[in-house]
Amino acid sequence: SAVISQKPSRDICQRGTSLTIQCQVDSQVTMMFWYRQQPGQSLTLIATANQGSEATYESGFVIDKFPISRPNLTFSTLTVSNMSPEDSSIYLCSVETVRGSYEQYFGPGTRLTVT
Amino acid sequence: QQQVKQSPQSLIVQKGGISIINCAYENTAFDYFPWYQQFPGKGPALLIAIRPDVSEKKEGRFTISFNKSAKQFSLHIMDSQPGDSATYFCAGRNQAGTALIFGKGTTLSVSS
Numbered sequence: 293s294a295v296i297s298q299k300p301s302r303d304i305c306q307r308g309t310s311l312t313i314q315c316q317v318d319s320q321v322t323m324m325f326w327y328r329q330q331p332g333q334s335l336t337l338i339a340t341a342n343q344g345s346e347a348t349y350e351s352g353f354v355i356d357k358f359p360i361s362r363p364n365l366t367f368s369t370l371t372v373s374n375m376s377p378e379d380s381s382i383y384l385c386s387v388e389t390v391r392g393s394y395e396q397y398f399g400p401g402t403r404l405t406v407t
Numbered sequence: 408q409q410q411v412k413q414s415p416q417s418l419i420v421q422k423g424g425i426s427i428i429n430c431a432y433e434n435t436a437f438d439y440f441p442w443y444q445q446f447p448g449k450g451p452a453l454l455i456a457i458r459p460d461v462s463e464k465k466e467g468r469f470t471i472s473f474n475k476s477a478k479q480f481s482l483h484i485m486d487s488q489p490g491d492s493a494t495y496f497c498a499g500r501n502q503a504g505t506a507l508i509f510g511k512g513t514t515l516s517v518s519s
Binding site: 336 | 512
């Protein structure tokens, strides 16, 4: 497995502002993903963070709203831009540690509240 | 094609009983089926997983049963304990390096 940390763990933000969430892994990983989990709901994939290239976004999520960076094999950021109350969710990063292993591990999440 | 349907939405089991959560998938290309356990305020934790070349996998009190022809799989928690009270998610994935497709989750409460 891997030790995954996220910063911040939670935040309360005002409408129209942006928040950048960091995901740090204690070892190099092959794949990194960002998910959103709305209160009491399941997990929905936002995008796959690709190292050295643009992220791959799922339907319904766009780069202007959720820009993602992945400068190396242990770190990624997700920005939630121009926030509205509908963006209030838990944002989770997950990683696949070994190519072909199939196992994915999740960080503790960032709980975002937009007022 | 990409959906994973999970039931029941919530489940109450007495301490020592068996908890059973069911999932069905549509995408026949799925070849990896994990179960995650999530406690309030925490990220999902990988509990147990199965590949479709086996019909059952057991780890401690947790067992996955897999029926490839029916495209269904289930999680059985034997001797359920209050500490098992959490939300459980099933998921599927069709190849390594791709993201998981999750069911909607089951909230399990084990009463003492």
